[in-house]
Amino acid sequence: MGGLGSGRQYGGRCTDDCQTLDVRQWQRKGLLVAGTVFSTTWSNGAAIRAVVEADRVRLVYSVREYGGDWEPLDYAVILQTTACHYGGVRHWFTCPAVRCGKRVAVLYQGGKYFACRNCYRLAYRSQRDTQSDRLIHKADKLRDKLGWEPGILNGNGDKPKGMHWKTFRQLQAEHDRLADAGVAMAMRRFKCVL
Template identity: 45%
Template sequence: MLAAAPSGDFQMISIVMAKLRVEECLSLDINRLNRQGMLRPGTSSTVRWYRGKEEVGSIRVRALSNVVIELSYLFGRRELVHYKVGLTWTPCHFSGQRPWFICPGCGKRVGKLYAPGKYFLCRHCYDLAYQSQRESRGDRLLRRAWRLRGKLGLKPWEPIVEKPPRMHWKTFLRLREEILWLELEALKEIHREIDRLAKRVERLFGT
């Protein structure tokens, strides 16, 4: 495993970033780098990320050999970060080989690295999950309520006042009651989540 930073840095980053989702992070995909020829030894390339038309990040990738690349980028617009990441290759089912990153944080073989913090590590090091895995009970309740609101032609939190044309009153009253119950339970759950988060922060930082 190639050293990229002190292990304590990785542990602290993992604690602080534990609630982030994969979809919210800059990422490097080993297969994309390979398809674009960025893993050929001696190659130096730039990967850029955009949000709409705005560039939100870039990184320099140098292929030092077929088993080592070097990453260079600015962190926080001021600090230049550069370190090496190991690669490994495994045979494909039919022909050729597939590349993998060796995570600088844990040494696992992975296809993607993520950077919600200072370093590009695997999602396990940062305790990242996909959006569907991070969905709380409050999220699920709100999603159900808003889906029912759609049947009434309403936006989230818009007052439920008028019955849609051609809808039976019995159906309207049932939907309204269910929506109000779901939203009330969701708010209760959100308050509980905030309390749990506040207690967690207090335990971590003693505030």
């Protein structure tokens, strides 16, 4: 089992680091009708224009790599549909990368063109978490449930109004166990000595 290349197979970049196009959002907004033209703008000011045709979407935008000149791009992404159990259809992108063609809901701009996360070897942020990170995230979820200030280093808060004392004590004990274990693992990972 295991071996070279098994396990966490993707490099350092995550899906959160890229601009995305989500066909599900476009379908919910009713934009996937032939003849529709619309634009999408991200928080960094980048914009893309989409032109919907019968079985494809043309993406029109400009990119600049490594501070060079702006290069205009205009290419088609084929749309696929699958039937839903209670009627209607669900739309999908066909990854436009050479030799891919996977049916995906989200395309990522990990380079000049949009492609699926496998083509750009992108991982989800949670795939980068260590075991100590997971324990600390669980402890933070309990802090939220208890109405405490986020962050395990902020100390414990008071019992929320309306919560039974038994429930509060159980949640507090579980929080303390998770936080202590997460911090201990992190300290071992960074070779800290108490």
